[in-house]
């Protein structure tokens with residue numbers, strides 16, 4: 001069934017008599033509605049070299065419009081353009097039904113948003129398509145604010161999501177969005193419109209994945225440690241040490257999750273580098289999941305920093321803990337009673353001092369990374385400075401923190417008693433991803449890898465050997 005309707009749709013597209021080209025050289029683009037969004041969009045289209053006409057209820061009294069644009073009746077404006085942006089709230093779409101004959105074959109861009117989810121039975125764009133069945137409706141631009149549109153793409157607002165049933169119509173809108181400097185993500189047919197309309201209603205969307213990951217990892221490690229530390233000691237040794245949940249356990253879970261999140265910031269970059277090396281070009285798009293992962297690196301890093309800070313605070317209070325003071329006093333008293341003095345262990349001194357030192361250096365760099373990701377700081381840095389801090393110092397941070405954890409484990413991995421109930425200690429699990437990232441990163445430092453990657457990033461492409469020999473024969 002679906003393939004049938006797809007075919008019908010495709011047929012409609014190829015039969016469509018009107019050219020949908022949106023070349024600035026050709027006819028104007030039309031905007032219905034002279035409100036906030038209409039004016040911002042018009043301004044930006046003008047800057048990109050397009051001609052713009054407005055369709056308005058009051059073409060002669062609609063307030064200041066961007067210089068060089070013209071306002072006319074909806075009918076006249078629709079006639080002069082093939083692509084019409086509907087910058088009107090959904091509540092007022094009724095007038096479009098009357099205009100349907102003039103809009104046949106045109107591309108209608110639905111930019112509308114709602115104030116709440118699910119207030120209408122169908123998506124605004126689908127409603128529009130129903131009102132004007134002969135037009136090609138494309139949902140786009142709704143995730144941008146008027147401000148973002150007027151000022152052009154920024155780090156947070158670079159993507160335009162679009163969806164629609166006509167491939168040609170989507171191409172026309174994509175072309176325009178690209179000319180305005182945005183990157184376009186095609187979300188498929190018009191049935192995705194609802195999802196796109198819900199998108200701006202989400203709170204902190206770019207934080208969702210990182211927060212879920214952090215919460216999931218925290219919960220998983222928490223239960224793992226409760227079982228291995230507390231339940232184990234209750235079952236096997238009959239000791240109740242559940243009080244450790246509050247500080248000891250927390251102070252294991254936080255650094256573990258922090259280290260994993262930090263390494264997950266750097267893993268996608270390494271994967272991307274290997275992908276480019278494998279494909280021999282930088283011009284192929286990364287898979288969607290990798291793109292999405294790369295986009296939430298900053299959030300992953302900031303969550304990692306927050307957890308590392310908790311680890312620092314929990315560590316600082318160790319000496320004032322009742323449990324620790326009790327243990328030290330008991331040890332000292334027992335030594336006095338037995339008239340013994342334990343030997344000074346130089347290896348232990350080296351080990352613990354190095355462990356703390358790596359932790360402190362790692363945390364210092366961590367904070368630097370966090371600070372440099374603040375927009376006010378990163379805006380004052382050049383691109384080179386920013387990427388130096390985020391990549392070179394980032395890997396150094398990861399190295400210090402990983403080394404810190406290896407020093408913490410020291411030779412524990414050799415002791416059978418460390419594998420309670422045949423499970424590895426949690427810190428070992430936390431070392432897997434960071435170690436993999438560091439090893440892969442080191443591989444990329446190998447001269448042969450490094451050279452190829454630099455060439456690829458400068459635009460060089462590996463052609464297949466057949467082509468190469470043909471070329472060399474020709475020259």
Ligand SMILES: NC(=O)C1=CN([C@@H]2O[C@H](COP(=O)(O)OP(=O)(O)OC[C@H]3O[C@@H](n4cnc5c(N)ncnc54)[C@H](OP(=O)(O)O)[C@@H]3O)[C@@H](O)[C@H]2O)C=CC1
Nearest residue numbers: 033034035036037038056057087088089092112113145146
């Ligand atoms: N502002 C924003 O940041 C964003 C807005 N949007 C969407 O863009 C659309 C427009 O938003 P915005 O520009 O802020 O809204 P405004 O209220 O500023 O402008 C809406 C325009 O619609 C026209 N209009 C109003 N009533 C009617 C009617 N009964 N019949 C025909 N036209 C009418 C008017 O133009 P005229 O008087 O010339 O006819 C009016 O200027 C909305 O769907 C909104 O969800 C999407 C993303 C961001």
Ligand SMILES: [Cu+2]
Nearest residue numbers: 255311359404
């Ligand atoms: Cu630590």
